[in-house]
Amino acid sequence: MVSHAQANQQTLVKLLVVACAMFGFGFAMVPFYRVLCDALGLNSVLKPDLPPVNTQVDTGRFLTIEFDANLRSNLPWTFTPVEKSVRIHPGALTQVTFEVRNRSDRRVTGQAIPSFGPQLAGRYFKKLDCFCFTQQTLAPGEARRMPVVFVVEPGLPQDVNTVTLSYTFFEVEGKAGKDS
Template identity: 50%
Template sequence: MRLLNALRRDNRQLLAKLAVIVALMFGFGYALVPLYKAICEALGINVLSLAERQVALADKGVANGNGQVDYSREITVEFDTNARGPWDFKPAVRHMTVHPGELSQVMYEFRNKQDRTMAAQAIPSYAPMQASAHFNKLECFCFNEYTLKPGESRQWPVVFVIDPKLPKDVKTITLSYTFFEVAGKGAVKLSQSPKGTAL
């Protein structure tokens, strides 16, 4: 009888420990989404979907680029591209002048110059660093993987709004993309559309 009671007590303790572990795992999983968004926002990585980004911009008073346009300021946006591999990657224009709060778009062209199918993706960066929190992309090909056949060319848009809260001393922003091949995925067929969504 004493052995049976000890066994029941051990089972209850094990059940309590497992319940605590399950609760901790659930809490950690629940906290991952806002934690991930906070980290990406701090690093200037756009991971929000188009709908989430539009809601975020609306909260800032920059809904669809037609509210709170600051016509008294002009920002020069420079477009820089880097290709890690034998292919062409370039913007339609090297720079443009925009007003904070104004909806703007630039097209990028990518061409696979190789004689084989390849998969690649682009990672953005900003200069100066403080501009990254104010450079809101509504549409972007960044972070999506694309597969192109030999000689195939594609065009992708980047639609963006610069937050009017950008510090006054920032007159020029450089948006730089590094396009690189995704290892081991060269034989995959093209499945993504040319228009990516900001992340």
């Protein structure tokens, strides 16, 4: 046993180093995942899309774009689209407005996350400007009108006639005190 003691200590230290390194590796997966997502073009809903090139407005086709605004349960805001829906041609540059108001007596920072119905429409829905690209901080009682500028590419499959753009505002906790 005694003759083993020193060798055992050395093995213990080596294995502890491995265990600590693997604990670090778990956290290293976070930036690695970001880099991989950027490289593969995943998770890009919160970044401006490149404007489509050589887009022709397809005047022979009408699309209904519906807007939907949601709040995650604990966010003390009101959030509504100014237009409930618009009828547009694929390829036409369109601007719509959303309104948001802070009903509470504290500064609150929120982040909107977009989603599309049907989901596959997201690929053809190019947002050139959107309030979801940055976090929004509202002072107590402050109201804000926020634009979304988008183009729906004419490549959108023919059987899709209605696209719903839905936003959900989430509170960014711990950010309330700072300006965005």
